[in-house]
Amino acid sequence: MASVSAPSAALAPRRPSASAALLFPYPYSSPRVSPSPTAQPRRLAVAARAMPWPHVLTVAGSDSGAGAGIQADIKASAALGAYCSSVITAVTAQNTVGVQGVHAVPEEFVGEQLRSVLSDMSVDVVKTGMLPSAGIVKVLCENLRKFPVKALVVDPVMVSTSGDTLSGPSTLATFRDELFPMADIVTPNVKEASKLLGDVSLQTISDMRSAAESIYKLGPKHVLVKGGDMPDSTDAIDVFFDGKEFIELRGLRIKTRNTHGTGCTLASCIAAELAKGATMLHAVEVAKKFVESALYHSKDRVIGNGPQGPFDHLFSLKSPLHKMGSLHKFNPDDLFLYAVTDSGMNKKWGRSIKDAVKAAIEGGATIVQLREKDTETREFLEAAKACVDICRSSGVPLLINDRIDVALACNADGVHVGQSDMPAWEVRELLGPGKIIGVSCKTPAQAEQAWKDGADYIGSGGVFPTTTKANNPTLGFEGLRAVCSASKLPVVAIGGINTGNAGSVMELGLPNLKGVAVVSALFDRECVATETRSLRSILMNACSRS
Numbered sequence: 001m002a003s004v005s006a007p008s009a010a011l012a013p014r015r016p017s018a019s020a021a022l023l024f025p026y027p028y029s030s031p032r033v034s035p036s037p038t039a040q041p042r043r044l045a046v047a048a049r050a051m052p053w054p055h056v057l058t059v060a061g062s063d064s065g066a067g068a069g070i071q072a073d074i075k076a077s078a079a080l081g082a083y084c085s086s087v088i089t090a091v092t093a094q095n096t097v098g099v100q101g102v103h104a105v106p107e108e109f110v111g112e113q114l115r116s117v118l119s120d121m122s123v124d125v126v127k128t129g130m131l132p133s134a135g136i137v138k139v140l141c142e143n144l145r146k147f148p149v150k151a152l153v154v155d156p157v158m159v160s161t162s163g164d165t166l167s168g169p170s171t172l173a174t175f176r177d178e179l180f181p182m183a184d185i186v187t188p189n190v191k192e193a194s195k196l197l198g199d200v201s202l203q204t205i206s207d208m209r210s211a212a213e214s215i216y217k218l219g220p221k222h223v224l225v226k227g228g229d230m231p232d233s234t235d236a237i238d239v240f241f242d243g244k245e246f247i248e249l250r251g252l253r254i255k256t257r258n259t260h261g262t263g264c265t266l267a268s269c270i271a272a273e274l275a276k277g278a279t280m281l282h283a284v285e286v287a288k289k290f291v292e293s294a295l296y297h298s299k300d301r302v303i304g305n306g307p308q309g310p311f312d313h314l315f316s317l318k319s320p321l322h323k324m325g326s327l328h329k330f331n332p333d334d335l336f337l338y339a340v341t342d343s344g345m346n347k348k349w350g351r352s353i354k355d356a357v358k359a360a361i362e363g364g365a366t367i368v369q370l371r372e373k374d375t376e377t378r379e380f381l382e383a384a385k386a387c388v389d390i391c392r393s394s395g396v397p398l399l400i401n402d403r404i405d406v407a408l409a410c411n412a413d414g415v416h417v418g419q420s421d422m423p424a425w426e427v428r429e430l431l432g433p434g435k436i437i438g439v440s441c442k443t444p445a446q447a448e449q450a451w452k453d454g455a456d457y458i459g460s461g462g463v464f465p466t467t468t469k470a471n472n473p474t475l476g477f478e479g480l481r482a483v484c485s486a487s488k489l490p491v492v493a494i495g496g497i498n499t500g501n502a503g504s505v506m507e508l509g510l511p512n513l514k515g516v517a518v519v520s521a522l523f524d525r526e527c528v529a530t531e532t533r534s535l536r537s538i539l540m541n542a543c544s545r546s
């Protein structure tokens with residue numbers, strides 16, 4: 001529930017057009033307004049409000065080195081398509097070596113900035129960073145009560161990444177008593193979580209869970225304890241808690257000195273996604289992937305001589321479609337009944353790709369992949385656009401096989417690639433953090449690589465012999481088992497699966513085996529909807545048995 005506004009409206013998109021903005025970039029979707037020379041200022045203002053622009057207000061400190069603070073917040077929000085206004089709480093003199101000086105802005109003037117922005121602009125989400133005094137925290141809370149917003153994201157900045165104190169112990173109590181109860185999410189790193197809880201020791205994931213639970217009791221609706229500072233491991237694990245469930249969010253630990261500003265950036269990305277209408281967990285996941293991609297992109301850049309450099313928030317300018325993201329987060333359960341099209345088969349039965357997809361969804365397919373090996377690009381793209389519309393209106397994700405260009409052009413939810421296609425990490429660079437990427441893996445080593453490359457799921461097979469894909473070795477149950485047990489990623493089995501054997505695949509009871517992907521058993525049949533329905537019921541029965 002939003003802390004500072006009507007609870008029921010909490011995280012829902014405030015304006016219906018905000019989500020449409022994700023699908024259609026502004027230049028194409030927005031009504032064109034030709035300002036007439038005689039137009040009155042008020043009429044112009046009304047026209048401008050008709051164009052959706054998710055708005056984040058950051059209340060934080062300025063970093064002269066521009067890697068963190070206000071500067072990071074503005075770049076991160078902009079990279080994800082949100083407008084970012086700024087209320088500056090302190091001016092810091094800092095660089096890649098550390099913080100050389102802090103000059104707090106008087107609290108009255110922080111209040112004046114807050115009133116200026118909140119009384120005039122339509123702010124969706126407020127994100128806080130460095131709040132150097134208890135007085136400033138109080139002024140912020142007063143203004144949030146007066147000018148309610150859709151959500152409040154609190155990054156409890158206390159110590160800089162270089163170890164310098166940015167917010168003294170006197171503000172701790174005000175954080176806990178006044179700000180946290182208003183927050184939709186609080187995002188401490190382990191050091192901050194420890195300070196907030198009276199210097200408790202946090203060494204393990206289990207400690208992070210306990211800390212998340214204790215901070216949740218202070219009043220925020222969600223807590224994200226960030227594990228980036230935990231002792232070395234290949235993964236960066238954060239713990240998300242919504243009051244009921246703990247979710248461990250795993251990301252890659254990118255080896256680079258350029259990590260200055262990761263906390264500010266993560267919180268700003270969460271704020272930007274919330275402003276665009278995302279749910280909290282999806283916002284956190286997109287934010288985490290954004291930071292990971294930005295770090296990866298900037299890992300070898302050199303700015304400054306100190307131990308901690310900034311990273312490039314605007315790496316996505318190389319691929320502006322990043323901003324569009326996906327409307328819903330990837331749910332591994334979507335892999336349950338994965339329909340993969342084949343133009344040859346559908347042609348043979350006199351169906352268009354679009355009709356085939358419609359029928360599969362009608363029968364209960366939970367995810368669709370367009371695998372059109374022989375369709376000309378223009379025809380493929382047209383069909384893909386029609387299928388995006390159908391899938392989106394049914395809430396079924398649509399992926400494109402092999403063709404990143406087609407996926408980008410039709411704004412599909414993702415892509416499936418194999419070992420001879422574009423590497424998944426390059427696909428991630430092109431598609432951005434919010435899209436779904438599946439990778440075909442036949443061995444544990446390939447599965448390990450898929451995880452490192454940032455894939456969302458693995459397709460593994462052929463489990464049984466198939467004639468749909470030429471020269472495709474059969475893995476059998478043993479091969480499938482080996483891939484599943486080598487990976488943390490969800491897996492979908494593929495290859496020769498039909499109504500006769502699908503039950504036996506699910507009954508293997510492999511915990512991360514989430515479903516089956518089928519081509520001929522659905523599309524080389526007369527009635528796609530009937531076949532999909534039968535397969536679905538077989539899968540459901542098998543799952544209830546195992």
Ligand SMILES: Cc1ncc(COP(=O)(O)OP(=O)(O)O)c(N)n1
Pocket residue numbers: 338340369371401402416417418419420421438439440458459460469492494517
């Ligand atoms: C869900 C799923 N799994 C595996 C594949 C095979 O992909 P790939 O190995 O790239 O082979 P082609 O399909 O491109 O021939 C898949 N398409 N979907």
Ligand SMILES: Cc1ncsc1CCOP(=O)(O)O
Pocket residue numbers: 461462465466467468469472494495496497517518519520521
């Ligand atoms: C694309 C693919 N990848 C591994 S097997 C296969 C073909 C699956 O087709 P079918 O379900 O008709 O056996």
Ligand SMILES: [Mg+2]
Pocket residue numbers: 401402416417418421
């Ligand atoms: Mg392929």
